[in-house]
Amino acid sequence: MKKLPRITDTTLRDGSHAISYQFTTEQVKEIVEKLDEAGVPVIEVSHGAGLNGSTIQQGFSKTPEFDLIRTAVETAKRSKIASLFVPGIGTSKELREAVEIGIKAIRIAVHCTEADVTEQYIKIGKDLGLEVVGFLMMSHTQPPEVLVEQAKLMESYGADCVYIVDSAGAMVPVDVRRRVAALKEALTIEVGFHAHNNLGLAIGNSLAALDEGADQIDGTFRGLGAGAGNAPTELIVASLEKMGFDSGIQLSVLLDAAEEIVSHIMPGPIVLDRDNILSGYAGVYNSFLLHVKAAAEKYDVSPTDILMELGKRHAIAGQEDWIIDVAIELSKKKMKV
DSSP states (O other), X not given: OEEOOEEEEOTTTHHHHHTTTOOOHHHHHHHHHHHHHHTOSEEEOSOTTOTTOOBTTTBOOSSOHHHHHHHHHHHOSSSEEEEEEOBTTBOHHHHHXXXXXXXXXXXXXXXXXXXXXXXXXXXXXXXXXXXXXXXXETGGGSOHHHHHHHHHHHHHHTOSEEEEEOTTSOOOHHHXXXXXXXXXXXXXXXXXXXXXXXXXXXXXHHHHXXXXXXXXXXXXXXXXXXXTOBOBHHHHHHHXXXXXXXXXXXXXXXXXXXXXXXXXXXXXXXXXXXXHHHHHHHTOOGGGHHHHHHHHHHHTOOHHHHHHHHHHHTOOTTOTHHHXXXXXXXXXXXXHO
């Protein structure tokens, strides 16, 4: 059987967007126990926006994220605990604190044209003995040759892997193939892929990335994640085993955990509704969606109009304040009609 790419489950990071950052230590313990038992190699735990993300702009955590990370570290017996880090949201202080607690990997995420701001943090991570992964967010906005330039910067700083990240769920398989293939050809380090499901293609895109040689793939239980969610971890494993890959992961444990634990945490099933599809179609960052819906209700405007305008403006992570600006502008136009 063929070797499976390494799977990172990010339910306890990306999934927190979908439940408004309300994870408890008890839930973290339950989920980490099952992922660890199943043999999932890496589990990502932090605020959805990364270390130090609990803010008025990003959304406040119910439980301090370092308590969640500590619980995960104390619970895992085999799995490596990772966290997300976004320069400008997190600082070296939070990075060092997470290392003291016991994380073994850091995933440093920036807009896909801003890899130069990761240099100091990649080097700090390596100096602290971490596995360091570069995350090129909103990768659909740039052609492969630009992503290669940015990925090579991360490689030169010491990154162990660089991810193509479909933050808006805007890619179709041919987009994924071109970008992953370009990075595989240009880099000597590993290449990963992180999918979102706005166009219903999270699994298909993940398999396309694998076909082009991706070394690492992300998923979440039941696809729980920002906007339309992610590729379901249990579906990734099931699909790959059907294709002849030796996962080394116990699918039955994942299925039971998804059904008996995570389904009860979710506010409801993730549906590919109008707003989720439009977010992918317009190429809008998935974590914006809850904020868009709240702004649309507050200012009595259409979330569709907000999403399309944000797409035209090429809004990126860190520009959540644009959501309110757009909603107010649309409200004023509506009043003039």
